[in-house]
Amino acid sequence: MSTDPELLIERRGQALWLTIQREDRRNAINAAVLEALTAALADASRDTSVRAVVLTGTGTRAFCAGADLQTGQSFRFDYSQPHQALADLFRQARRCTVPLIARVNGACMAGGMGLLAMCDLAVASRSATFGLPEVKVGVFPAQVLAVLQHQLPRRVLNELCLTGEPMSADRALAAGLVNEVAEPEALDGAVHALLVRLLDKSPSAIRRGLYTLKQVESLGFEQAMAFTESQIGLFALTEDAQEGQAAFREKRTPNWTGR
Structure with missing residues (x-):
């Protein structure tokens, strides 16, 4: 088990659980979270005893609210570097050959939608909401599109991007964004049931x-x-x-x- 203050990394049987621990910031992404997630996925890919990875956030309010806008540094990059940290996380997830499961326990917004989309499977709480609100703060979910665009019908994707308004878990299920919606108290049971269906296979x-x-x-x-x-x-x-x-x-x- 990792004691990283930003990302809890723990082994539960054959599954590796990655939990963003920034509940006071609605589990928003910062540089430390990106670095820890990227490293954890790389390690999981090399460890053949890891059969699945579950990604989630602490608490019940948010899975991940996206970039931490309170820092004022969210969209300030070192443009001398050709690759950026969020894009590198998505690249690492793309190379990963261990099933990634999103446990969406609350609001899944902006960059959080990228974390969801980079996963292979997703189970959501019925209280979860999903959205791409970047246009409300004058930017656009550009990098997120690379991992999200093939997972949603184009009209739904356009609506999310252009209006910035959220949608419910039931609508996300109907659109194919998640595999299953469970009542909040049954979310862990639904994730466990999905893991059981994976872990007995080759x-x-x-x-x-x-x-x-x-x-x-x-x-x-x-x-x-x-x-x-x-x-x-x-x-x-x-x-x-x-x-x-x-x-x-x-x-x-x-x-x-x-x-």
């Missing part, structure tokens, strides 16, 4: 599968077919593929090695 299939999913998203049809033609052969060569097929034939539970 670790190698999920790891290589996430890699494949992320690669084909931006490819055209012929490119995607050529890429996946090569990938399916590699899937079949893993120990898990041999074990899974043998277990199917023998009508028993597979004993996964993750290799």
Whole structure:
């Protein structure tokens, strides 16, 4: 377990939980949070004993309210650097082959929508709200679009970006932004149930599968077919593929090695 004052990192069984600990600032993002999140995802990707990562915020008011505007430094970058910290976090999440699960416990706004979108799966409290309010303070969710644009219908995305007004958890579910909505008191149970559905599956299939999913998203049809033609052969060569097929034939539970 990490004692980082900004980000709590704790192991719960086969899952790594990352909890933003800035409840007084509605779990807003700052430089320390970005650095700690990026490092934690890189570590999780290297650790084959980590089967899933759960990202959430402290308390019940907010998952993440976006950049911490109170600092007055939120949009001041070192422009001599070609890469910025939030973009690097999104890049690291994109490279991650461990399933990332957003546990949306409250308001999910601005950069918080980016944290949500960089995750592979999401469970939200019915009390959660979602929005891109950047136009209200004279900016725009530019970097967030890179991870969010394929997850929402274009009209819904345009409305969120251009009006800055929030939407409810039920509407987020209908739009496909989250996988499930649970009552606040049942949120942890819903996250646990999702983890159970992941953790009994082949670790190698999920790891290589996430890699494949992320690669084909931006490819055209012929490119995607050529890429996946090569990938399916590699899937079949893993120990898990041999074990899974043998277990199917023998009508028993597979004993996964993750290799």
